[in-house]
Amino acid sequence: MTDHVEPVESAEETPEPAARQGRRMDRRGFLAIAGLTTVGVVWAANSGSQQARAATVPDPCGSPSPTPTPTPTSTGGGTGTFAVPIDSAKHTRTWMAWPDDPTIWTGGAGGRRGSSPSVAQIQSNIARVANTIAKYEPVIMCANPASASSARAACTNPNVTVITSIPVNDCWMRDSGPVFRTNGAGGLDAVGLNFNGWGGQQTVTNDAKVAQLVAAYAGVPFTAAGFVSEGGAIEADGLGTLMATQSSIVDPKRNPNMTQAQLESAMCAAYGATKVIWFPGISGQDITNDHVDATSRFVGAGTALVQTPNPADPADIWSNDEQQQYNLLSAAANAQGTAMQVTKLQAPDYNYIRQTSTNFVDSYANYYVCNGAVISAQFGDTTSDANAKAVLAGMFPGRVIEQINIDYIGLGGGGIHCVTQPQPAP
DSSP states (O other), X not given: OXXXXXXXXXXXXXXXXXXXXXXXXXXXXXXXXXXXXXXXXXXXXXXXXXXXXXXXXXXXXXSOOSSOOOOOOOSSSOOOOOXXXXXXXXXXXXXXXXXXXXXXXXXXXXXXXXXXXXXXXXXXXXXXXXXXXXTTSOEEEEOOGGGHHHHHHHOOSTTEEEEXXXXXXXXXHHHHSOEEEEOSSSOEXXXXXXXXXXXXSSOOTTHHHHHHHHHHHHTXXXXXXXXXXXXXXEEEOSSSEEEEEHHHHSOTTTSTTOOHHHHHHHHHHHHTOSEEEEEOOOOSSSTTSOOGGGTEEEEETTEXXXXXXXXXXXXXXXXXXXXXXXXXXXXXXXXXXXXXXXXXXXOOOTTTSSOOOTTOOOOSSSOEEETTEEEEEOOSOHHHHHHHHHHHHHHSTTSEEEEEOOHHHHHTTOOTGGGOEEEEOO
């Protein structure tokens, strides 16, 4: 965890012409709220080499879980198996949350980040994401009654609906919201991942209830998964394969007394999957313990993208993590036994992006796929931004690639995928 204080730069600045000293991101690397315990535990439950610990397990999901997940009944017809679809499946809408807590978004020193955008700054970026997605599909923005007027004023696209019946603590809807499942026969349900503030690192008085309330608003059956996690920690291809880091799942602050085999079983039950591809990940360096959605993403059957280091940046734990995820995924097969085809999505050059904070997340891979478009970040490194756009266009033909400035979200430790939750069409 970082504990230094530095000023927040303007997120609207143009790229600096002179190169800066390279440094690497510290994903959501801020302090916990005063009085809450930070997680600094390096997970070491399995013996053997790091390569062995990261190896995929071909049939883990038959292992018994101590808290099995019941299968909800279908809504809308059909009795097929429920599974979380890939993000690029057709959506009914996108769910988001409107942040308004000045103890989290301090606008400078203090709070749990050391340095932080202000409430107004983070709201401006959340509104930009919502208004952009709303060009392609409806967005529901969950806002607290006291700040709903600011949400309505900022979310100017008429396709954004602001509601006050689902109170929130923060903007990370990917983690607090439910994962929706479809069954291929008109059925839709939702599963809650028992969000506990990334292992007790943030107050979740409201956010712990968001998943169930969203499911109720959507009118679909809801069950709680047999483990604690967040949506950003698990990537699904919709065809039986999951990706995750051990550091963010096999974690004593989230899932004490559960083995990796038990967690695999619970994950597969919740997601309708049969195989998990594990990466070691990184513990104790950011609040998420290295969510997979900042680095590795499924694109389709047997295809994926991995953000890889920029050659101009110095090697560190994050660049090593990116390269390791690429190497392991390239050697893996999906649930059907098909060898994974992995495309590199090169990170930007930290010498030329707008932001200098070591807390800044520079993830192109944290994009969001909506109906007809891919919403991605741009960081001010024009060469790398253009390369990322070209890679995404090649991987998602027929979709518009929208690149937007979300620097305040990045300074808060996340990206576009982190603040969005899709509701797939049944």
